[in-house]
Amino acid sequence: MSSSDHQTHVALFPSAGMGHLVPFLRLANTLLSHNCKLTLITSHPPVSSAESHLISRFLSAFPQVNELKFHILPLDPSIANSDDPFFLQFEAIRRSVHVLNSPISALSPPLSALVCDVTLISSGLLLNTTLNIPIYALFTSSAKMLSLFAYYPFAKMSDPSSDFIRIPAIGSIPKTSLPPPLLINNSIFGKIFAQDGQRIKELNGILINAMDGIEGDTLTALNTGKVLNGVPPVIPIGPFLPCDFENPDAKSPIKWLDNLPPRSVVFASFGSRTATSRDQIKEIGSGLVSSGYRFVWVVKDKVVDKEDKEGLEDIMGEELMKKLKEKGMVLKEWVNQQEILGHRAVGGFICHCGWNSVMEAALNGVPILGWPQIGDQMINAELIAKKGLGMWVEEWGWGQKCLVKGEEVGGRIKEMMESEALRKQAAKFRDEAIKAVEVGGSCDRAIQGLIRMWSKGT
Ligand code: UPG
Secondary structure (H helix, E strand, O other): OOHHHHOOEEEEEOOOOHHHHHHHHHHHHHHHHOOOEEEEEEEEOOOOHHHHHHHHHHHHHOOOOEEEEEEOOOOOHHHOOOOOHHHHHHHHHHHHHHHHHHHHHOOOOOOOEEEEEHHHHHHHHHHHHHHOOOEEEEEOOOHHHHHHHHHHHHHHHHOOOOOEEEEOOOEEEEHHHOOHHHHOOOOHHHHHHHHHHHOHHHOOEEEEOOOHHHHHHHHHHHHOOOOOOOOOOEEEOOOOOOOHHHOOOOOOOHHHHHOOOOOOEEEEEOOOOOOOOHHHHHHHHHHHHHHOOEEEEEOOOOOOHHHOOOOHHHHHOHHHHHHHHHHEEEEOOOOOHHHHHOOOOEEEEEEOOOHHHHHHHHHHOOOEEEOOOOOOHHHHHHHHHHHOOEEEOHHHOOOOOOOOOHHHHHHHHHHHHHOHHHHHHHHHHHHHHHHHHOOOOHHHHHHHHHHHHHHOOO
């Protein structure tokens, strides 16, 4: 019997977009460090170059990982009313999953567990009709969002005329804060949400990039059946730690930051999958300049990076670009966000409240100025404001829908950078996050417990 026969063999099945891939690969890194055998299921072709590059860097760093590559059926834009390439990819992966049946059953040694993306719960359960192993989901957003996901199929039926969704033990969420596609009939996102939300009871567990220090109350409510009876164990394994293979070959602002005083710089970035309108880009630019603070700003002009070809000067105009260069660093490429947030010169983060970014800010003790753009981000923004990890200007609404003036942006940046209360609270979350990820800390214990269960087939 070879030594690999004794290894716990886990398959990880992420869905589209860096917001889903990054946490999966960070989990992969942790499982590998605990000597698991790993199969990574990759769907081809991916939507963005960032995904292809990250998968390549990951596989080069860990040649022992088995890549189970499968080609998805063609995208079908007529299938639902969405022009979002990432949602279309979610749907296409779900529609193509049957092709995995035979290669996944043939894996050797046989799988001990499958961890699928939250948008692939039905797919994972479908594959399990032949595998018959423990199936887990990795929930890539907040525990509050998970409560909505679990309760949504019931909430939707309860009172369609109400302006709120009331989630037991969690509270009311205004419908205006829900991911906007949930309010559109027949949207891909809405369908996945309803279909997979109903099936979470069939999972053996849900892993989540969350920690008790931030969402202990919600995690307890989920785990004691107060949100919904029958929710499987929700296991917080956050915050995920950044990994060496994530480093892009990009222009790094780190040397520039090295020469600046502690907490004197604002970092602005809105994640991997939203484009900022040209008008809003110009207002953000003038807001950053008028704030008086130095800044690192990552500009994203197109939803999919492959299409993001125009130069900064063309987008900003010569005059604004000149002013921006005097005070800060503007980039239009993939950066090492964790490294920037971890730099002592960075004292605030203008952030869309994508959940990975929120947890990265917490791990580094950096206060957030939340500016939700799409999806779960308004729910996350409300959460960080309530917990004191950041501020959220409710009147700004959805970034994709309203134009916020530069003067207003600049004023709020000052407010965030000058708030002693935010700084203290963010530092408290950083301390708790560091405790959670220490050897013997809550993450470590949770991962070891999981591997023990998986090795016993539970
Ligand atoms: N990142 C970089 N460099 C960049 C841009 C992003 O390293 O130049 C990283 C960032 O550090 C983070 C990830 O990419 O780890 C982005 O994830 P996230 O902050 O969650 O944002 P999105 O890419 O927008 O993620 C999508 C959704 C978001 C949701 C998340 C998890 O937009 O709302 O919370 O997926 O489900």
